[in-house]
Amino acid sequence: MTDDLTYKSSxxxxxxxxxxxxxxxxxxxxTHNEHVISKPGGxxxxxxxxxxxxxxxxNPVLVSCADGVGTKVILGIETNRTHDLxxxxxxxNVNDLITGGATPLFFLDYIAAHKLSPDALAPIIxxxxxxxxxxxxxxLGGETAEMPDLYKTGDFDLAGFCVGIVDETRIIxxxxxxxxxxxxxxxxxxxxSNGFSLVRKLISTANLDLDQxxxxxxxxxxxxxxxxxxxxxxxxxxLLNAFRPNTDITAMAHITGGGLDENVARVLNTNCDAxxxxxxxxxxxxxxxxxxxxxxxxxxxxxxxxxVGYVIITPSDIANDxxxxxxxxxxxxxxxxxxxxxxxxxxxx
Amino acid sequence: MTDDLTYKSSxxxxxxxxxxxxxxxxxxxxTHNEHVISKPGGxxxxxxxxxxxxxxxxNPVLVSCADGVGTKVILGIETNRTHDLxxxxxxxNVNDLITGGATPLFFLDYIAAHKLSPDALAPIIxxxxxxxxxxxxxxLGGETAEMPDLYKTGDFDLAGFCVGIVDETRIIxxxxxxxxxxxxxxxxxxxxSNGFSLVRKLISTANLDLDQxxxxxxxxxxxxxxxxxxxxxxxxxxLLNAFRPNTDITAMAHITGGGLDENVARVLNTNCDAxxxxxxxxxxxxxxxxxxxxxxxxxxxxxxxxxVGYVIITPSDIANDxxxxxxxxxxxxxxxxxxxxxxxxxxxx
Numbered sequence: 001m002t003d004d005l006t007y008k009s010s011x012x013x014x015x016x017x018x019x020x021x022x023x024x025x026x027x028x029x030x031t032h033n034e035h036v037i038s039k040p041g042g043x044x045x046x047x048x049x050x051x052x053x054x055x056x057x058x059n060p061v062l063v064s065c066a067d068g069v070g071t072k073v074i075l076g077i078e079t080n081r082t083h084d085l086x087x088x089x090x091x092x093n094v095n096d097l098i099t100g101g102a103t104p105l106f107f108l109d110y111i112a113a114h115k116l117s118p119d120a121l122a123p124i125i126x127x128x129x130x131x132x133x134x135x136x137x138x139x140l141g142g143e144t145a146e147m148p149d150l151y152k153t154g155d156f157d158l159a160g161f162c163v164g165i166v167d168e169t170r171i172i173x174x175x176x177x178x179x180x181x182x183x184x185x186x187x188x189x190x191x192x193s194n195g196f197s198l199v200r201k202l203i204s205t206a207n208l209d210l211d212q213x214x215x216x217x218x219x220x221x222x223x224x225x226x227x228x229x230x231x232x233x234x235x236x237x238x239l240l241n242a243f244r245p246n247t248d249i250t251a252m253a254h255i256t257g258g259g260l261d262e263n264v265a266r267v268l269n270t271n272c273d274a275x276x277x278x279x280x281x282x283x284x285x286x287x288x289x290x291x292x293x294x295x296x297x298x299x300x301x302x303x304x305x306x307x308v309g310y311v312i313i314t315p316s317d318i319a320n321d322x323x324x325x326x327x328x329x330x331x332x333x334x335x336x337x338x339x340x341x342x343x344x345x346x347x348x349x
Numbered sequence: 350m351t352d353d354l355t356y357k358s359s360x361x362x363x364x365x366x367x368x369x370x371x372x373x374x375x376x377x378x379x380t381h382n383e384h385v386i387s388k389p390g391g392x393x394x395x396x397x398x399x400x401x402x403x404x405x406x407x408n409p410v411l412v413s414c415a416d417g418v419g420t421k422v423i424l425g426i427e428t429n430r431t432h433d434l435x436x437x438x439x440x441x442n443v444n445d446l447i448t449g450g451a452t453p454l455f456f457l458d459y460i461a462a463h464k465l466s467p468d469a470l471a472p473i474i475x476x477x478x479x480x481x482x483x484x485x486x487x488x489l490g491g492e493t494a495e496m497p498d499l500y501k502t503g504d505f506d507l508a509g510f511c512v513g514i515v516d517e518t519r520i521i522x523x524x525x526x527x528x529x530x531x532x533x534x535x536x537x538x539x540x541x542s543n544g545f546s547l548v549r550k551l552i553s554t555a556n557l558d559l560d561q562x563x564x565x566x567x568x569x570x571x572x573x574x575x576x577x578x579x580x581x582x583x584x585x586x587x588l589l590n591a592f593r594p595n596t597d598i599t600a601m602a603h604i605t606g607g608g609l610d611e612n613v614a615r616v617l618n619t620n621c622d623a624x625x626x627x628x629x630x631x632x633x634x635x636x637x638x639x640x641x642x643x644x645x646x647x648x649x650x651x652x653x654x655x656x657v658g659y660v661i662i663t664p665s666d667i668a669n670d671x672x673x674x675x676x677x678x679x680x681x682x683x684x685x686x687x688x689x690x691x692x693x694x695x696x697x698x
Contacts, residue, residue: 037410037517037520039449039520041523041615041616042522043414043445043448043449043602043603043615044412044413044414044446044448044451045413045414046411046449046520047411047412047413048408048409048410049398049409049410049411050408050409050410050517053398053402053409059399060397060398060399060402061386061396061397061399062396062398062411062454062455063393063394063396064393064394064396064455064457064489064490065392065393065457066457066458066459066490066492066510067459067492068459068461068492070494070496071496071498071499073496073499074498074499096392096393097392097393099391099392099393100391100392100393100395106411106413108413108414108415108510109415110415110416110459110508110510112417112506112508140413141414141415142415143415143416143417143508145417145419147419147420147423147506149420149549150420150500150504150506151499155499157461157496157499157506159459159461159508161415161457161459161510163411163413163512164393168386168397171386171388171395173388173391174390197495197496197497253392254392266390266392267390
């Protein structure tokens with residue numbers, strides 16, 4: 001018997017992994033700040049909290065979430081928009097993280113692929129780094145796994161993980177929501193990273209061509225549908241500096257799968273309903289296109305964000321101040337509804 | 350045109366997701382402690398750091414890592430050992446985390462599957478909860494994604510993320526390693542979660558039957574090869590309470606892919622080599638079996654842990670005290686080598 005079975009012959013190349021790490025190094029370090037402690041060879045990433053805990057965060061609470069980009073990854077692979085999937089991955093996590101008033105600190109990723117091809121995968125990391133820079137978030141680590149028998153040729157999956165910090169006295173949990181308050185919407189860029197199983201089903205059922213330019217979209221279907229998820233960190237951090245959590249900002253919601261209905265309901269007190277007025281914000285044309293191919297309007301609102309990526313709830317007397325503050329940040333915010341006495345439901349009419 | 354396309358018809362069932370969350374609730378809460386702040390409906394998990402920062406961790410540094418279980422997941426699926434894969438997932442993360450002296454705080458998981466089947470996936474979460482209880486780690490969140498077109502029927506992938514804390518003055522980074530120090534090995538249970546592409550290649554090439562009982566193993570091949578990765582948190586936390594970081598414990602390494610060679614080298618100063626004496630620790634019989642089917646011994650040591658799951662380096666004059674402390678914890682530790690003047694290499698002979 002010859003001793004000829006090696007790890008490399010089984011499809012895994014440890015040396016290729018070393019090449020990969022050096023390839024992505026500059027993207028990773030582009031996100032680093034004075035908190036990141038660099039220890040070459042270490043088994044885990046290090047983030048110095050001392051200054052943060054000293055300054056202003058007297059009662060530190062860590063906030064953390066995990067998310068992927070769902071089946072958007074499949075369309076992203078098919079259309080080679082992998083950089084943007086990296087932005088989506090960060091967005092899905094940081095937008096969740098900030099709803100409670102937390103400041104994002106760091107991010108880690110998991111990429112599993114058929115093959116560890118640096119040329120194919122580096123753009124994902126560069127997209128993640130781009131999203132992290134937009135969020136003031138350091139990439140503290142990650143894992144890239146080569147699994148030829150789990151993923152088909154060219155396929156990969158992504159998971160992201162984010163940690164932030166908030167002072168316990170400043171956690172926004174929706175418990176201050178009350179009838180009479182205003183609902184402010186921040187626009188989405190389109191579908192973001194939810195509902196893609198339905199999008200893909202529709203593309204296949206209606207036999208749509210992703211590369212086709214649509215005048216109503218002003219771009220190709222692929223460009224419209226795969227536009228990266230907006231990141232709301234800069235705007236929300238600015239609001240949290242200018243307004244008081246809970247007193248002025250009573251709740252925030254990231255509108256993901258389940259749409260306005262499910263995501264706004266998550267932050268409402270059970271003695272009020274959210275009454276959202278249809279047509280009080282512009283619906284991106286991609287949603288008209290999708291709906292025109294056979295999705296009921298109620299299902300559209302149940303699955304997609306319909307043009308609202310993030311919601312902020314404030315007492316009515318400061319709603320205009322909040323909107324003006326957002327406009328000054330070039331954020332096209334608008335008041336789209338109000339809380340009324342109720343039982344924790346979301347009514348879109 | 351009928352409006353008949355729904356999210357459910359496209360393969361995703363939002364209601365099923367709600368059932369899933371309630372199914373796994375007790376596993377999740379079994380890991381919770383007084384630090385976890387429970388906020389129903391929240392977009393992210395909350396972990397109160399205040400007490401920890403107040404007591405003893407004056408210069409808090411967060412430590413974080415991400416990892417999966419590699420292609421072990423494929424054999425775990427084939428042999429229906431999904432609970433143990435959950436333990437592996439935690440082990441791969443927490444064992445990395447503690448090498449720098451950190452205490453694990455919380456864990457998040459990402460599970461992506463062909464189908465969100467609570468019966469098939471709940472055991473994974475229960476395994477994760479088991480691993481987290483062994484590690485004193487709270488499950489703070491996670492994401493379960495149903496992706497029928499990315500994963501084949503019955504397939505899934507796992508990623509885990511862990512966060513810990515260490516006082517900056519107590520970070521162990523190997524910078525105190527020096528010639529003359531002793532290398533202490535903690536036993537592995539076998540292959541742990543690395544080298545499975547090679548294991549699977551070998552099983553297929555040699556046409557091995559996973560269900561076959563082997564007298565040398567005392568169990569079936571599946572039981573031996575898929576045994577969950579040991580979690581070293583309890584032992585290492587106890588050591589870090591009893592001995593001084595850097596002065597007494599100069600380095601620690603989790604032996605994963607790359608074996609003793611690559612993982613011990615990561616924590617060595619460049620002016621010393623690690624001289625490890627073969628046969629100074631028991632090699633679990635699974636490695637003999639694997640090697641006997643055509644893997645060179647050098648490749649075995651390059652890919653597998655060969656029976657050593659975790660390494661601790663200490664000054665020689667306290668090595669016996671450290672070993673005795675570990676024996677008192679029922680940990681079968683042994684001195685397997687020493688550091689000698691050199692250039693950062695690992696020599697196994």
